[in-house]
Amino acid sequence: MSQPVIDIRDIAFAWKQGPQVLDIPAFRVDPGERVFLRGPSGSGKSTLLGLIAGVLAPQSGSIRVLGADMSALSPSKRDRLRADHVGVIFQMFNLVPYLSVTGNVLLPLRFSPARRKAAGNDAEGEARRLLARLGLEDEQLLKRRVSDLSVGQQQRVAAARALIGAPKLIIADEPTSALDADARDRFIALLSEEVTRTGASLLFVSHDASLAPLFTRAVDLAAINRAMTRAGAAA
C-alpha cells in the first residue's frame, strides 16, 4: 500500500479562546482518490483545509501530508510543501486581477521551482494545454481581463492553476457554489478528468450532498468530527 496523501490522526483545533472546532480521530486520502467531503457552512471545513494546507497548526494530534508531519515542520517548510505539492481552488474570486489568464495559471510556478520543473520548458504551452482541456481555448477569451470572465470561466482558470506543475494534491473549497447546475457538473467532470490524468488526489469540499456520486468516495465531516457531534448533542 502506498503512502497516504493525507493522514490525519487525533487532531484537535480551536480558534483563540473559541470553542473547539475540530476533533478528528482519523481521516485519510490515498493517492489517486477523489474524495468528497460534505459539511454545512460553519462545520469547520475551511479550518480543516487550512490545517491540511499547512497555514494553520493543530493544538494536538498529527497531520501528515505526503508523509511529512505538518505540525513538526517549520512554517516556512510547510509553505514550501504547499507550494510544491498542493493546488488550491477557492469558492470564488480566485484570480489575481492584474495578471492575464495564463499569467494566473502560471502563478504557482513563480513560487515553486519543483512545479516549474514539472511543467517543463514550455510552461506557457502547458498552461494553454490545461486551459484547453478545461474548455478554455478561445484566443480572444485568453486575452481578456480575468475580471471580465464569467464565474464559471474563472473557476476553470483557477482549476488550471491548481493543476499546473502536477501537484500531488488538489484542494477545492466549494469551487462550484457560485455556478449553476450545468456549469457545476461540467466543472466537476473536467476537474476529475484532469486530476485522474495527472494522478493527483482531490479533496473536494462542499455543502451540496447531491455532488457525492461524482467522486470515488464521500465523507461526511459531521461523521468524523467529534467536536460537531458533541456540539450537536449539547444543542
Next chain:
Amino acid sequence: MSALLSLAWASLLNRKGSVILTIVAVALSVALFLGVEKARSGAREGFGNTISGTDLIVGAPTGSVNLLLYSVFRMGGATAEVSWPTYQKIAAREDVAWMVPIALGDSHRGYRVMGTNLDYFDHYKFGGGQQLSFAQGEPFSDLFDAVIGSEVARELGYTLDTPVTLSHGLGAADLGSGHENRPFRITGILKPTGTPVDRTVHVSLEAITAIHVGWETGAKNPLADTIPEEMIRSFDLTPKTVTAIFVGLERKGTILTTRRAINTNRGEPLMAIIPGEALAELWNVTSVAERALLAVSAFVIAVGLVSILTSILTSLNERRREMSILRATGARPHHIFLLLVFEAGLIGFLGAVLGIVLIHGLIAVLAPLLQAQYGVAFSMGAPGLVDLAVLGAVTGASLVIGAIPALTAMRRSLADGLSVRL
C-alpha cells in the same frame, strides 16, 4: 526576485491611475530638489568662472569679500582708493608680471562704468582662461571712446558709434548729476561672457580723470562744463588714484610672499587677496541660505515619499484577497513582503527618473530665458552624479518606506491564511 519584480510591475499597471499620480508627486518633489541644487551649483560655477588667471587683487584695506565683490562683481563700492604712486611702486616689483588698474564709481543708466587700460583686454580672463573678445569693433583708443559689454548693448540697443554720456556715482542717468557734457563714442562691443563684464561700460583711466576735471572738491564745480574739450585733452590726465588692481605674477609660487609684502606695505595701507580664497569665503556666507533652501526641498521629497506610503497603505484593504490567493498558490510571507517593497521601490524609482527628465527638460527650455531675464545661471548638461545620487537615494528610501505596508500585509496574510475573508 525577478518573478516578484514583474508581479509588482503588473500590480502597479493594474492601478495605473493612482500610481501615476503618486509617481508625479514624487517626480515633482525630485524636480524641485534638483532644480534648487542646479541653480545653486550654477550660481557657484558662474561666480567661480568670473575671474581666472589673476593671482592677486589689490585694493585699499577692507573685507576680502568686499574687495572681491566690488572689483570683480561690481557690487557695492570701495571706501578708499589706491594712490597712483603706490600703484607704480607695486608695478615696479620684480615678481609682478602684469597689472591691470581699474577705476570705479561712475555709471551709465544703471550699468557700472569701469576705467582701465588696454592691458585689461589682454589679461582679464574668465571661465577657466578665456580671453575677452570683441563681437564688433575694437578697444578704446581715443580719450572719449567706450567699450560696452554684451548685455549693455542688448538691453540699451546700442551699436557702434552710439554716443553715450556717463553719470557720476551709481544712480540712474535721469538724475542728471552727470557728465552729460562729455559724450563718449562706442568703439567696441564685447562678446557675451556670462560674467559682470557683460554689464560693464569700459573706458580708459584717462577718460575717468578727464570727466572729473572740475570735480576736485568731490562735487561738481559750476564752471566744470565751461572747460572746452581741447583744453581737457591738453591736461595731464594721469589718474591720481585707482580703485583696485588685478595682478599677475611671474611665478605662481610667490603668491603668498607677494601678498604678504603688499599687505605689509609701508606708507599707504593696502590689501591683497587671492581671488579663489575670497570666493571660498563668499561661499561660506551664502552657503547658509543655500543649505536652508536645500533642506526645504529635501523635505518636499520626504512628502513625496510619504505619498508612496499612503498610496500603498490605502490599497492594502482591497488587496487582502489577492494576498491570500498568492499565499495559496505558494507565496511565502517574505514574498508578500518583497512584492509590496518592490512596488514602493518601483514607484520611487520611476518618480525619480521622471523628476530628473522633467528638470533637465525644463532647464534646457528655460535656462536661456532665466539667464537673460534674471541672470540666474543653471548648470546645464547631461544628468550627472548628483542626479544619480538622488535617483539612488529616493529609490532606496522608497524601498525602506515600503517595508511599513509590506510588514502589515505580511502579518495580515499570515493571520488570514487561506480562508479569504471579504
